[in-house]
Amino acid sequence: MAMATRRRTPTQERSRRTVERIVDAAAxxxxxxxYDAASTNRIAAQAGISPGTLYGYFSGxxxxxxxxxxxxxxxxAESVAPALREAAGQPIEPATRxxxxxxxxxxxxxxxxxAAFIDRVPAERxxxxxxxLRTRVADVTFHLVAASIPAADxxxxxxxxxxxxxxxxxxxxxxxxxxxxxxxxxxxLLTGMVVGLxxxxx
Amino acid sequence: MAMATRRRTPTQERSRRTVERIVDAAAxxxxxxxYDAASTNRIAAQAGISPGTLYGYFSGxxxxxxxxxxxxxxxxAESVAPALREAAGQPIEPATRxxxxxxxxxxxxxxxxxAAFIDRVPAERxxxxxxxLRTRVADVTFHLVAASIPAADxxxxxxxxxxxxxxxxxxxxxxxxxxxxxxxxxxxLLTGMVVGLxxxxx
Amino acid sequence: MAMATRRRTPTQERSRRTVERIVDAAAxxxxxxxYDAASTNRIAAQAGISPGTLYGYFSGxxxxxxxxxxxxxxxxAESVAPALREAAGQPIEPATRxxxxxxxxxxxxxxxxxAAFIDRVPAERxxxxxxxLRTRVADVTFHLVAASIPAADxxxxxxxxxxxxxxxxxxxxxxxxxxxxxxxxxxxLLTGMVVGLxxxxx
Amino acid sequence: MAMATRRRTPTQERSRRTVERIVDAAAxxxxxxxYDAASTNRIAAQAGISPGTLYGYFSGxxxxxxxxxxxxxxxxAESVAPALREAAGQPIEPATRxxxxxxxxxxxxxxxxxAAFIDRVPAERxxxxxxxLRTRVADVTFHLVAASIPAADxxxxxxxxxxxxxxxxxxxxxxxxxxxxxxxxxxxLLTGMVVGLxxxxx
DNA sequence: TATGAATGAGGATTCATTCAT
DNA sequence: CATGAATGAATCCTCATTCAT
Numbered sequence: 001m002a003m004a005t006r007r008r009t010p011t012q013e014r015s016r017r018t019v020e021r022i023v024d025a026a027a028x029x030x031x032x033x034x035y036d037a038a039s040t041n042r043i044a045a046q047a048g049i050s051p052g053t054l055y056g057y058f059s060g061x062x063x064x065x066x067x068x069x070x071x072x073x074x075x076x077a078e079s080v081a082p083a084l085r086e087a088a089g090q091p092i093e094p095a096t097r098x099x100x101x102x103x104x105x106x107x108x109x110x111x112x113x114x115a116a117f118i119d120r121v122p123a124e125r126x127x128x129x130x131x132x133l134r135t136r137v138a139d140v141t142f143h144l145v146a147a148s149i150p151a152a153d154x155x156x157x158x159x160x161x162x163x164x165x166x167x168x169x170x171x172x173x174x175x176x177x178x179x180x181x182x183x184x185x186x187x188x189l190l191t192g193m194v195v196g197l198x199x200x201x202x
Numbered sequence: 203m204a205m206a207t208r209r210r211t212p213t214q215e216r217s218r219r220t221v222e223r224i225v226d227a228a229a230x231x232x233x234x235x236x237y238d239a240a241s242t243n244r245i246a247a248q249a250g251i252s253p254g255t256l257y258g259y260f261s262g263x264x265x266x267x268x269x270x271x272x273x274x275x276x277x278x279a280e281s282v283a284p285a286l287r288e289a290a291g292q293p294i295e296p297a298t299r300x301x302x303x304x305x306x307x308x309x310x311x312x313x314x315x316x317a318a319f320i321d322r323v324p325a326e327r328x329x330x331x332x333x334x335l336r337t338r339v340a341d342v343t344f345h346l347v348a349a350s351i352p353a354a355d356x357x358x359x360x361x362x363x364x365x366x367x368x369x370x371x372x373x374x375x376x377x378x379x380x381x382x383x384x385x386x387x388x389x390x391l392l393t394g395m396v397v398g399l400x401x402x403x404x
Numbered sequence: 405m406a407m408a409t410r411r412r413t414p415t416q417e418r419s420r421r422t423v424e425r426i427v428d429a430a431a432x433x434x435x436x437x438x439y440d441a442a443s444t445n446r447i448a449a450q451a452g453i454s455p456g457t458l459y460g461y462f463s464g465x466x467x468x469x470x471x472x473x474x475x476x477x478x479x480x481a482e483s484v485a486p487a488l489r490e491a492a493g494q495p496i497e498p499a500t501r502x503x504x505x506x507x508x509x510x511x512x513x514x515x516x517x518x519a520a521f522i523d524r525v526p527a528e529r530x531x532x533x534x535x536x537l538r539t540r541v542a543d544v545t546f547h548l549v550a551a552s553i554p555a556a557d558x559x560x561x562x563x564x565x566x567x568x569x570x571x572x573x574x575x576x577x578x579x580x581x582x583x584x585x586x587x588x589x590x591x592x593l594l595t596g597m598v599v600g601l602x603x604x605x606x
Numbered sequence: 607m608a609m610a611t612r613r614r615t616p617t618q619e620r621s622r623r624t625v626e627r628i629v630d631a632a633a634x635x636x637x638x639x640x641y642d643a644a645s646t647n648r649i650a651a652q653a654g655i656s657p658g659t660l661y662g663y664f665s666g667x668x669x670x671x672x673x674x675x676x677x678x679x680x681x682x683a684e685s686v687a688p689a690l691r692e693a694a695g696q697p698i699e700p701a702t703r704x705x706x707x708x709x710x711x712x713x714x715x716x717x718x719x720x721a722a723f724i725d726r727v728p729a730e731r732x733x734x735x736x737x738x739l740r741t742r743v744a745d746v747t748f749h750l751v752a753a754s755i756p757a758a759d760x761x762x763x764x765x766x767x768x769x770x771x772x773x774x775x776x777x778x779x780x781x782x783x784x785x786x787x788x789x790x791x792x793x794x795l796l797t798g799m800v801v802g803l804x805x806x807x808x
Numbered sequence: 809t810a811t812g813a814a815t816g817a818g819g820a821t822t823c824a825t826t827c828a829t
Numbered sequence: 830c831a832t833g834a835a836t837g838a839a840t841c842c843t844c845a846t847t848c849a850t
Contacts, residue, residue, distance in 0.1 A: 039820075041819075041820080050835065053836070167373065170372040189365055241845075242844075242846080244844095263845065418813065443840060445839090454816055465841075562787070566787070567795055571777065575769065590765070597799060646825080656831065656832045811848105813849090814846105818843090818844100819843080820841095822840080823838100824838105828832100828833105
């Protein structure tokens with residue numbers, strides 16, 4: 001998924017590094033101080049550049065934040081894809097668990113940054129981008145299961161997918177943040193919920 | 203749940219009305235414009251008082267926002283309690299559905315305000331207060347079910363309760379905001395998920 | 405003519421004084437440093453108030469500048485009116501000279517401020533307001549002379565008025581700024597030009 | 607009139623073209639957007655060069671603007687000269703009209719650029735250069751008429767020249783911008799004013 | 809208590825200019 | 830010569846909060 005539109009297209013190597021530094025810095029500042037305190041000047045300072053440079057690449061604060069989210073969102077696509085491939089052909093329960101494990105692992109890895117977004121960034125600043133991911137996941141899930149479901153149950157499947165995606169997203173994130181009990185037990189529970197939601201197959 | 207600590211205790215009737223007006227105004231402004239745009243001056247203007255007066259009743263912006271949340275949170279206690287009483291003695295499935303229906307109804311009623319908080323207020327501004335409610339709900343749920351569960355399964359029950367509370371909260375809110383399909387179908391689905399999480403009773 | 409729209413209506417005496425101080429300060433800064441250098445912070449500093457206060461009364465830099473011009477423009481209305489009254493009934497030549505003398509006197513009095521506007525403020529910032537004055541002056545001039553002119557010459561009168569107003573305005577200001585020769589000689593010259601422009605009376 | 611001092615003398619052909627492109631671009635941007643919005647970066651972009659290159663030819667923004675004015679000013683010298691030659695030997699009235707026509711034509715041709723300067727550029731940025739032209743015009747006018755005037759009237763001639771130059775400049779520009787009535791009528795009026803200013807010849 | 813004028817630190821953003829490549 | 834990335838001081842403006850009246 002594309003990074004935010006850039007004012008200056010980074011043709012030179014130096015540009016590319018600068019963009020990286022800005023996004024890195026923004027992630028750090030967001031995690032440390034939250035959205036409100038993440039002023040452009042502060043992000044620039046953290047990146048070791050001048051405030052003006054920032055505006056060579058981003059049109060403003062929101063675009064920088066968007067780039068940080070894009071990075072997280074892109075991470076999911078990349079890290080869940082292998083699990084999806086591995087799961088293909090396996091029975092539904094182990095397949096589901098495999099994928100959920102990958103999702104949870106990715107969340108765990110970005111834990112601090114995700115925590116910062118959840119706690120300190122108003123959702124309207126990033127909802128659109130996360131929603132795009134959500135839609136993609138829902139589409140994939142739907143088509144994975146649709147084949148083995150009678151056409152009459154498509155509506156039920158739609159509802160199950162909506163519910164699953166929301167449930168997995170929320171519980172995964174909350175579990176990673178709070179870690180209220182053991183990882184395996186959580187994955188078992190979550191797998192059971194998701195599998196239980198699927199309409200009876202043919 | 204207590205209102206935020208006030209600088210002046212509103213012993214007099216007029217004071218109480220002023221507090222109401224401020225909280226009302228804050229709810230309106232938050233729903234209309236979000237947290238960032240909800241300046242104290244704007245809230246005061248909406249309430250028809252001067253900015254200075256505001257500080258006679260609240261120590262600052264965050265305390266006003268807290269009072270708005272408290273009102274929402276208190277609403278739940280009040281409106282779910284009757285359903286809880288009615289559910290007592292009924293079989294688990296209809297009982298659960300009854301309570302979930304009440305929860306959903308309350309969310310639906312506060313839809314705009316909840317949407318404003320979810321979308322536009324950084325969670326750290328209100329997380330503590332919602333967490334307190336969450337804990338209370340978890341406690342009640344735990345004790346309601348604990349009696350019919352073997353002591354050995356207490357850990358499993360803990361996990362099921364954590365998962366249920368998080369799931370119900372999230373799905374209920376998201377369903378009320380998006381209304382992606384029919385209400386009854388949703389309640390059926392959600393009831394099934396929650397009941398399915400309960401450890402096998404004795 | 406009205407001052408620029410104010411955000412805060414100066415009900416209290418203190419407000420009125422603050423507005424005065426801001427407009428005074430803006431005039432000083434404009435005359436000293438020009439439009440570009442007349443930052444809101446600098447105007448505030450000159451006025452001995454904080455930058456925020458400024459925005460309580462004016463929506464921004466342009467509105468402050470407009471208030472300064474309004475003051476100058478209003479000055480003309482007030483100071484030329486007596487001359488107009490005195491001129492009524494006199495023959496055209498002494499009457500014209502009387503009015504031009506009053507105009508020049510007023511320009512001379514505001515010399516520094518007018519110089520600052522002419523030299524250092526882009527005209528688009530104040531053209532509209534000066535144009536309003538110009539239109540009023542043209543209207544008055546037209547009606548003063550129209551009575552003694554055959555209806556057939558109205559077009560010619562229109563042209564003469566347009567030319568007179570522009571000529572008087574420009575020469576008066578430039579003369580006051582440069583003072584290239586004696587005041588009396590200038591008034592004689594200018595009176596001759598203006599009287600010469602008038603279409604032949606009945 | 608000389609171009610502004612350059613950092614590098616454009617001995618080479620390519621350099622000369624670059625300078626042209628910069629001045630062209632500056633004229634376009636000034637006419638389109640005014641002085642404030644005419645940033646060096648924007649001028650460079652319009653010229654199709656990089657901001658750095660600009661500083662190879664001009665010491666800064668003001669020097670670029672000066673070059674644009676010089677071009678306008680030089681245009682006058684070139685386009686009024688033929689009219690002056692043609693007017694020589696003719697009676698004063700048709701001669702004056704001929705020259706004024708040429709002046710007006712030149713203003714009309716540069717209408718947009720002149721409008722941009724008048725409306726949107728603080729006069730102090732270009733006053734010196736226009737003043738140089740004004741002085742030259744005044745000198746020429748003085749010597750043209752001086753021969754036929756008694757020496758005793760030299761002071762009067764001085765005053766008439768000052769007034770004429772200012773009047774012609776201002777009315778010509780304002781007429782071209784506003785076009786409030788017919789061109790011929792304007793030239794008649796203006797010619798009459800100027801001729802009327804001349805001291806009685808011997 | 810209520811008022812509302814005043815505060816002032818801090819935020820987002822721009823742009824003339826420089827300099828390493 | 831040209832490039833274009835980088836600079837950083839300076840600008841306009843906001844808003845939570847205070848305090849004299």
